[in-house]
Amino acid sequence: MVERIDGHTILIGLMAYPIRHSMSPTMHNNAFAKLGLNYAYLVFDIDGDQIKAGIDALRTLGMRGSNISMPNKQKVVPYLDKLDKTSQLTGSVNTIVNDDGTLTGYTTDGIGFMKALADENLDITGKKMVLSGAGGAGTPIAIQAALDGVQEISIFNRSDDSQWNNAKRNVSIINAETDCKAQLFDLNDQESFKNEIKSCDIYCDSTAVGMNPLQDETLVSDPSWFHEDMIVFDTVYSPRETKLMQVAKQANVKHILNGLGMMIEQGAAAFKLWTGKEMPVDYIKKIVFDNKDSGH
Known part of the structure; x- marks a missing residue:
């Protein structure tokens, strides 16, 4: 240097x-x-x-x-x-x-997310995505995925959270400016959260859950919500294997990624x-x- x-x-x-x-x-x-x-x-x-x-x-x-x-x-x-x-x-x-x-x-955050998937030969064009969080990482991920051809995005955020209005804005913009269909759900509605994840091709957690001091926590703790052929993507990369990734492993999910590539x-x-x-x-x-x- x-x-x-x-x-x-x-x-x-x-x-x-x-x-x-x-x-x-x-x-x-x-x-x-x-x-x-x-x-x-x-x-x-x-x-x-x-x-x-x-x-x-x-x-x-x-x-x-x-x-x-x-x-x-x-x-x-x-x-x-x-x-x-x-x-x-x-x-x-x-x-x-x-x-x-x-x-x-x-x-470039959303570009990084899509490129990290491409680096693993994963294509989510025309697929359904479930995304938790609508903050500094979640917003560009949602917008870029919609611009790049993801067919459907279900965004989950707590309605009592400071990012709820941002989540509403993201859904409105995606539906107005892209061909993607976006929906917003309250993360407190666990039944909808489970059903949307079960029917999706990729689940991405863009929140800080799983990162210090929340390293022992995950928004999805039941492996039965996942299926083998989906992608589970955690934007957290420290620790390298988050609690969410461990749950996905229990469900034998084939494609489990942390945020390091992104x-x-x-x-x-x-x-x-x-x-x-x-x-x-x-x-x-x-x-x-x-x-x-x-x-x-």
Whole structure:
């Protein structure tokens, strides 16, 4: 790293809070080094109240861009000049590209989700999906899946949760802007939750359930809700095997994925936006998968 840093090094950031545990610097800096690119990726503890100052600094310092994570994905939108279509539909951003002072916001989380499935030779085009959660991960997953041809999405969120209105918005946008049929259910309605999962091709949990301090919890504890030929996808990847994945194993589900592939692929999409180059994904996967302590 020291040998690569000089007066021409281009800075890219990650603005979120808390964020010091992130695997993104490892991923991007190793990719820069592998390709011989004179970039450096650093994380910055910036919460919602500081996001305007962070974006001002991005412009002032001439940074190439930044990733954005919680709690800033929606709060950053008013300070940007342009948004790509997915960001317009989701109302959130996880990647900023600075083109000579013009800041464009992108959302690569949903792209990462779909690419992670494709990497496993899994195609959910024309299929039925059940999704729990409508937050920073769930929203772009739902929108991107609908844009990419998923036929039906049943979204579950607790009606007394702060994301309920966001879930309603997601369903409305999907039905208005795509060919996908979306429905919203209250996660407290366990009978509907069970029936929808039993009849779906893929179940995705986009909530924080299963991640510390909720690592011993799962929204689905009964293996009989699952069937062998479906996909179970948990966006959590620390721990590597969540409680949900363990339940899916008991049901002999053939395709069980954690969020590590999604994390790498959303990063690869951002990497290309900044550099114009393809991230050496196989090389990065080996580094990240071998890092058993990797968190976000």
